Amino acid sequence: MAGGGRVSNKTMNTFIQNFLDYLLVGRNFSSRTTEAYKHDLNKFVEYLESVGKTNILVVTEKDVMGFLSSLTETNGAVTKARKLSSIKSLFKYLKREKIIKANPISDIESPKLPHKKPTYLTQTEYQILIATVKREATPFYLSRDLAIVTLLLGTGIRLSELVGLTLDEVNLEHSGRSIKVRGKGDKERIIPLTDELVSILEHYLKTRPNVSSNHLFISRLGEQLCARSVYGLVKKYLKATGIQKNNRMAVHSLRHTFGTSLMNNGVNIVVIQELMGHRNLETTRRYLHITSADLRKGVDTLVLNKTQ
Numbered sequence: 677m678a679g680g681g682r683v684s685n686k687t688m689n690t691f692i693q694n695f696l697d698y699l700l701v702g703r704n705f706s707s708r709t710t711e712a713y714k715h716d717l718n719k720f721v722e723y724l725e726s727v728g729k730t731n732i733l734v735v736t737e738k739d740v741m742g743f744l745s746s747l748t749e750t751n752g753a754v755t756k757a758r759k760l761s762s763i764k765s766l767f768k769y770l771k772r773e774k775i776i777k778a779n780p781i782s783d784i785e786s787p788k789l790p791h792k793k794p795t796y797l798t799q800t801e802y803q804i805l806i807a808t809v810k811r812e813a814t815p816f817y818l819s820r821d822l823a824i825v826t827l828l829l830g831t832g833i834r835l836s837e838l839v840g841l842t843l844d845e846v847n848l849e850h851s852g853r854s855i856k857v858r859g860k861g862d863k864e865r866i867i868p869l870t871d872e873l874v875s876i877l878e879h880y881l882k883t884r885p886n887v888s889s890n891h892l893f894i895s896r897l898g899e900q901l902c903a904r905s906v907y908g909l910v911k912k913y914l915k916a917t918g919i920q921k922n923n924r925m926a927v928h929s930l931r932h933t934f935g936t937s938l939m940n941n942g943v944n945i946v947v948i949q950e951l952m953g954h955r956n957l958e959t960t961r962r963y964l965h966i967t968s969a970d971l972r973k974g975v976d977t978l979v980l981n982k983t984q
Contacts, residue, residue, distance in 0.1 A: 688724070688732040692717050695769045708903070716762035723757045733776060735767075740781050757786055758834030782908060784898045794932035794962050795923040802829055802933055816896075821909055823880040824893060828927065829911070830873045832952050835975035839903050841892040848874050848881075859953035860940055887888050935963040 691720060699705040700783050705713075721732075723743040729735065738765060747756050763781065770776045797805060812822045831880055837857040846858040848901060853869040869877070887898035910927045919925070931952070938948045949960040 685867070688721050688730065691732055691770065691775065691978055692721070695766050698769060706860075708836060711827055712758075713762050713765070714761045717766060719759065720763055733772075735780060735958050737784060740784060760784065762785055766883065780919065793923075794936070795886065795925055795929045796932040796936040797919070797925075799927065799937070801917070801919050802930075804827075804917050804919065805913060809913050812913060812916050818911075819876075819880040820893060821882045821913070823876050824877050824906060825827050825871060825910065825913065825930070827855075828930040830870060831855065831867045832931045832938075833867065833954075834931060835903050835906060837953075839891070839901055839906055842890045843892055844890070846877065848878055857953075863953065865953050867952065932963070935960070939963040 688926055695712050695717075699713060700707065700710045712843050717952070720740075720743055723746055724732070724735065724739060725740070726732070727742070729739060732966065740760070743763075744756055744760060747759065747933050751759075760918065763783070764786075767776070767781055771779045783848070787917065806822070806829075810818070810821050811824050817947055827833070833855075837859060840858060841855060847854050847856075847868070853871075853874050856864060856866055884894065887894060887899055889900055891900040892907070893904065903956040907927050909924075910930065914925045921929075935948055936950055938951070939945070945957065945960055945964075949957055949965065954960045
């Protein structure tokens with residue numbers, strides 16, 4: 677299966693590291709996404725070593741299926757699907773680089789996962805969330821945390837995009853009130869800001885300590901606020917609202933709230949796709965929460981015979 681003798685003695689970890697470098701540099705994947713691939717592939721290597729395989733060039737479909745079977749009791753369907761996707765991406769890379777002659781797992785189909793509707797807040801609920809931040813935040817963090825929560829609700833940006841924002845990517849001038857974010861694949865997009873958001877950000881910037889970090893949101897130590905910290909503080913405020921949902925609420929729920937709010941206000945789906953940085957329109961369609969009442973209302977608009 678090897679593409680030549682020059683690569684047959686390379687370790688599995690070397691091939692995987694080359695693949696991760698390709699994702700990070702060649703594909704502009706974020707370090708967080710690359711780390712997720714690394715975690716999944718390391719687990720695969722651990723399994724292969726446990727069954728006596730140390731050469732990734734002789735891995736078979738049976739080996740991969742065995743690895744997936746070993747995950748059944750400790751991992752859910754979504755986790756198994758993600759690990760399989762990571763392994764498939766690795767072998768596609770090895771074949772493209774002519775390290776292997778044929779992809780041994782090309783016939784393994786990814787499992788079909790149940791479609792989950794996005795968890796989002798209604799208008800009343802996200803107003804409760806904002807009121808909760810104002811009530812629960814300590815004076816030191818109030819302006820910052822309020823800016824974080826309202827920016828997530830008012831722009832729909834991802835957690836990684838929020839923590840990556842720098843001061844020079846925020847334009848509060850009247851002629852171009854907007855933020856510039858870098859999304860997946862390092863793709864830039866400009867998102868307009870409402871007057872309310874501008875006011876909240878202006879207040880935050882007045883209270884923001886004058887530190888060397890150029891990042892918009894900073895910690896008490898004056899350093900870039902990490903994603904884990906933002907996740908934790910948003911989770912804390914969501915819990916404090918007392919709002920109960922069928923699915924777990926977290927930072928991504930605020931992104932879903934933005935998309936759903938736009939859809940409910942009649943914004944064109946293509947515009948929503950652009951604002952949220954979706955590559956595929958099908959991803960944006962998740963915010964079409966169509967009910968039987970919507971279907972009835974749509975049909976009732978038809979007039980087939982005007983003579984009656």
